Amino acid sequence: MEEQILNPTMMPRIGDDAPDFTAVTTKGQVTFSEFAKDKWVVMFSHPADFTPVCTTEMSGFATRKAEFDELNTELIGLSIDSIHAHLAWVDNVRKNTGVYFDFPIIADLDMKVSKLYGMLQPNESQTAAVRAVFFIDPKKKIRLIMYYPLNVGRNMDEIIRVLKALQTTDKFGVALPLNWTPGEKVIVPPPKTLDEMDARIKDDSLEKVDFYLAKKTL
Structure with missing residues (x-):
């Protein structure tokens, strides 16, 4: 699966192949086409490390990771921050709250992945990714997309509900x-x-x- 270069005005759509990329993450380098073989993936972006709404959201994913594991689903996050900022933030949250972000977080300083997935929306921000969520099936097809603005946090119950819904429709x-x-x-x-x-x-x-x-x- 080759990396794709998309028109920056284009955004992936439901039913599209998930664009491939290679990126540095808090779990090491990841090539998406090789990531989470035979599993679902929930990929989500946040505007910035060390910010309040993002901390609540990432903590929500972390504290419910076992539920995603049970649903044969891997988590992968992203923001336009350095790997050093990511590591410091993960460590800071663990020290202050006991919550550990035990999933890869992409360091997207060059905004390559953000642009590839339409996470960077100029009318909202030129330099921060919106709160996007991509549900990607084991065949690396995009099955559902959610977008939230910078100032509104996501609903973790709804994220898990629609993941179960997609898997139910496929199975039955x-x-x-x-x-x-x-x-x-x-x-x-x-x-x-x-x-x-x-x-x-x-x-x-x-x-x-x-x-x-x-x-x-x-």
């Missing part, structure tokens, strides 16, 4: 309704032929609003 070939959480009923894909529609109408095992909207328990 279903869709998920508004506000779905694990354990709730899922949506059965609608019929595509008249025969399938007639079979759906006669199927009493489903919870049906009509033939096009039917739910079931996994």
Whole structure:
């Protein structure tokens, strides 16, 4: 997988191959195409080290890392800071709170990765990455993207919820309704032929609003 050079005005989209890169991180050099083989990846950016909102967010990822591990998912962070700033910040937070950022954080001083993934948005900031989250499947396809401004922190429950949702749709070939959480009923894909529609109408095992909207328990 070769590194890609994208137009800086272009941003990766859902369904695109995740752009490849090689970068220095707090866990050593990482080439993304070789990172987390056969696993999901949640890649997220923060504006800057030693800042309050970012500290709460990174601590949130760190304290719930075991949940990501259980979901066969690796975490990787990023900001436009040096590796020395990253290491000092990780050490500072561990000393002050006991929380350890035990996942790689990319030192993106040249903004290469930030630009590659559309994390640097000039109308928000010319020099700080917005709070982006990329959900990338084991085939290195981008499956979901979240963007937050610099002054609003993310919701960790929602990040984990949508990760579980993506994995559920892949495993069972279903869709998920508004506000779905694990354990709730899922949506059965609608019929595509008249025969399938007639079979759906006669199927009493489903919870049906009509033939096009039917739910079931996994």
